[in-house]
Amino acid sequence: DGGITQSPKYLFRKEGQNVTLSCEQNLNHDAMYWYRQDPGQGLRLIYYSQIVNDFQKGDIAEGYSVSREKKESFPLTVTSAQKNPTAFYLCACGTSGTDTQYFGPGTRLTVL
Amino acid sequence: QQQVKQSPQSLIVQKGGISIINCAYENTAFDYFPWYQQFPGKGPALLIAIRPDVSEKKEGRFTISFNKSAKQFSLHIMDSQPGDSATYFCAASMNSGGSNYKLTFGKGTLLTVNP
Numbered sequence: 001d002g003g004i005t006q007s008p009k010y011l012f013r014k015e016g017q018n019v020t021l022s023c024e025q026n027l028n029h030d031a032m033y034w035y036r037q038d039p040g041q042g043l044r045l046i047y048y049s050q051i052v053n054d055f056q057k058g059d060i061a062e063g064y065s066v067s068r069e070k071k072e073s074f075p076l077t078v079t080s081a082q083k084n085p086t087a088f089y090l091c092a093c094g095t096s097g098t099d100t101q102y103f104g105p106g107t108r109l110t111v112l
Numbered sequence: 113q114q115q116v117k118q119s120p121q122s123l124i125v126q127k128g129g130i131s132i133i134n135c136a137y138e139n140t141a142f143d144y145f146p147w148y149q150q151f152p153g154k155g156p157a158l159l160i161a162i163r164p165d166v167s168e169k170k171e172g173r174f175t176i177s178f179n180k181s182a183k184q185f186s187l188h189i190m191d192s193q194p195g196d197s198a199t200y201f202c203a204a205s206m207n208s209g210g211s212n213y214k215l216t217f218g219k220g221t222l223l224t225v226n227p
Contacts (some may be wrong), residue, residue, distance in 0.1 A: 006155075031213075040121070040219060040220070041219060042118075042217040042218055042219040042220055043156070043199060043201065043215075043217040044217075045214060045215070049127070058151065058214070090155050090156070093157075094213075097218070099144040099146070099161075099205040099213045099215070100146070100158065100161070101146075101215060102158065102160075103155035103156045103157070104155050105154055105155045106154065106155050108153075
């Protein structure tokens with residue numbers, strides 16, 4: 001976990017509602033990532049950002065949106081367009097131009 | 113298309129035994145192969161990593177063996193302990209353009225070490 005935090009730890013949402021997951025890091029890393037983890041599925045990349053005010057879609061970006069207004073912050077919004085949002089969401093960061101990524105503690109989102 | 117295949121899905125080992133988890137990849141452009149350890153309800157933590165210019169890397173009880181020609185790599189945990197019980201993920205990375213590096217993960221192996 002170290003210098004990367006995610007909040008809240010648990011989040012419940014009603015169908016049709018948007019919800020925003022927070023990710024903050026004080027490691028001075030340029031690159032930040034969002035992954036989704038489902039049982040038996042490994043980690044799948046949603047969005048990533050190498051620099052402030054720039055981000056790219058990952059493998060499963062549909063139904064999600066992000067912003068990168070500050071180097072330290074990379075919030076993820078799960079929109080009502082995401083058909084199966086219940087999952088464990090992981091944020092990671094790393095130094096731009098390197099492979100190593102460090103993960104936060106995760107947010108478990110449950111849609112009621 | 114699954115680019116990194118991990119096996120087995122689950123593994124039960126006795127305390128003091130050797131745990132072996134295998135991964136195979138398809139894309140020869142991959143050039144960084146990390147292993148992550150994840151405890152329930154926590155984020156993955158980097159355990160050990162290797163690059164294709166070496167065939168083996170050892171850190172304490174953890175060893176990565178890498179076979180470039182076979183496009184396979186494995187994690188060996190020597191003298192396995194109950195505290196090693198966790199889910200282990202292999203991954204592979206390549207430069208996707210400029211300074212962008214993306215990790216592709218295997219589906220994970222749930223390791224249980226019995227006392």
